[in-house]
Amino acid sequence: MITTEDETKRRQAAARKDNGFYWRERDGVRALICAPLEQDGFTNAFSTRVGGVSSMPREALNLAGFNEDDAENIYENRRRFLKLFEGQWLLTGCWQVHGIDVRVVHSQDDAKQKPEVLGDDQYCDALVSNTPNVLLAVKTADCVPILIGDPVTRAFAAVHAGWRGTSSSILKRAVEELESEYGAQVANLRVAIGPAANACCYEVGSDVIEVFKDRFANADELLTPTRDGHALINLHQANREHVISAGVPADRIHLAPFCTMDRNDLFFSYRQEKKLHGRVGRLMSVIGTRA
Ligand SMILES: [Zn+2]
Known part of the structure; x- marks a missing residue:
């Protein structure tokens, strides 16, 4: 255990002031925890770049991207990251392709498949499960990571939503999978x-602007025009609206x-980093339940 129970409770209470998030740190590794999700019984974390062994550019906690970093660095970083959580966990993810496929992780065996790449042989951008001691993981570096938990059925999901995934409602697809596979009620x-x-x-440029104008009735609220043919885009808000329209309070x-x-x-x-260093580390966002 990283903190005492009292300390965890104090941090959870303090997190209410910060949209519900608080920091957890161990041995120099730091992650952001969603306190209400944790209080609903879900182990969860959004990683940072802090406390690892990768030269990106230094002491970076790169958790994925085997073509841009040594595998041994990534495994050491994952080992350090998993020390933030109590108990034994099977980490499982998939090869993300900015698509709309959802992987259902039915069992621990399912999660163990191809452990050397942690399920990376499976193409998808969201994962759902209700299997204890499995941590569903999505990898990001600017894209939106989203974690979902249902305290009633104990089912949970991890979603990767860049502009493509957001515009094609990957988040709604994950919610639908929680409903059909586990009987989750959206309101919970x-x-x-x-x-x-x-x-x-x-x-973003005109290609992305056109897609959003086509698919979002309120695209003008999600896009703030900048120079000619360009706009700032609010993917946080777009995804928030997807789950609100699906029925989440x-x-x-x-x-x-x-x-x-x-x-x-x-x-x-x-x-920020691709143009500076060529190589960019990956953050990992994880969710699971304990047996
Ligand atoms: Zn900013």
């Missing part, structure tokens, strides 16, 4: 929307108050 869901490139920094949706492009000291940002 708790949703944590993690650090991502926000409306303060994330500028607004007070059960928690938005992490961080922009990955602004807080490049804490988070990896593809847009």
